[in-house]
Amino acid sequence: MRRFVSKPHIALYFLFMLLLTTSCRTKPDESLKAYQEAHNSGDVEKKMSFFAEDIKYEVVGQWKVTGKENLKKRVEIDAFLNSNLIFTDIKSSKNKVTCKVEEKNDLLKVSGIDTLYYEFREFIFEDGLIKEVKTRVTQDGMNALRNAQTAFWQWADENRKEEAAELKRPGVVNKDTFVKCLALMRQWREEMEKEEQQEESEKEVEKIESPNVPPDSKIDSNSTSQD
Numbered sequence: 001m002r003r004f005v006s007k008p009h010i011a012l013y014f015l016f017m018l019l020l021t022t023s024c025r026t027k028p029d030e031s032l033k034a035y036q037e038a039h040n041s042g043d044v045e046k047k048m049s050f051f052a053e054d055i056k057y058e059v060v061g062q063w064k065v066t067g068k069e070n071l072k073k074r075v076e077i078d079a080f081l082n083s084n085l086i087f088t089d090i091k092s093s094k095n096k097v098t099c100k101v102e103e104k105n106d107l108l109k110v111s112g113i114d115t116l117y118y119e120f121r122e123f124i125f126e127d128g129l130i131k132e133v134k135t136r137v138t139q140d141g142m143n144a145l146r147n148a149q150t151a152f153w154q155w156a157d158e159n160r161k162e163e164a165a166e167l168k169r170p171g172v173v174n175k176d177t178f179v180k181c182l183a184l185m186r187q188w189r190e191e192m193e194k195e196e197q198q199e200e201s202e203k204e205v206e207k208i209e210s211p212n213v214p215p216d217s218k219i220d221s222n223s224t225s226q227d
Helices: 007-024 028-041 044-048 068-080 106-110 139-159 161-168 175-209
Strands: 051-059 063-066 084-092 096-104 116-126 129-137
Touching (some): 028 084, 028 096, 051 068, 068 175, 129 139, 161 175
Parallel strands (some): 051 129
Antiparallel strands (some): 051 063, 084 096, 096 116
């Protein structure tokens, strides 16, 4: 004898499955935490697994890429530079997470910037994957980056012309470019530190050779009398 399932039971079954699927789906803020861990560990493949194929990623005023393969080059650079992110002031809604960001990496360190601060970073999720990211560095951070870059390129153009010209050639930004750039920036930093030490040593020598003499102790030739 064939059994028939009543329509109300079928409706309840599908409602149950929908609720089960929804409850099992990772929430955006939980995905963000796992994403942060993957980034900070330098796990490129793990981090890439969080992005949709048509991901749009923009750092306002600096660069913008579309597509997972194009973004992967940037992710590989972050891993090479030992980038470390801290997310603060996290706010989450249905499919969006916004936060402030603090970043440290080897390139910032050699530039004399301990931490780079971002005004905001916005993540848009779709079907559990990151569909879009938009972020902006603070004005103070932009000024610090600009000053460091200006000083570095001025030194490179004067002292490492061939290397500087190679790095400035238009082309695809990738890990190899940053390997060369970081190596050259470390040379720049070493020379700058040597110059600073030399200047400090010269100042110390000047203090020793020309000690400050109190004004009252100076001899006024006009005040001396001849017998």
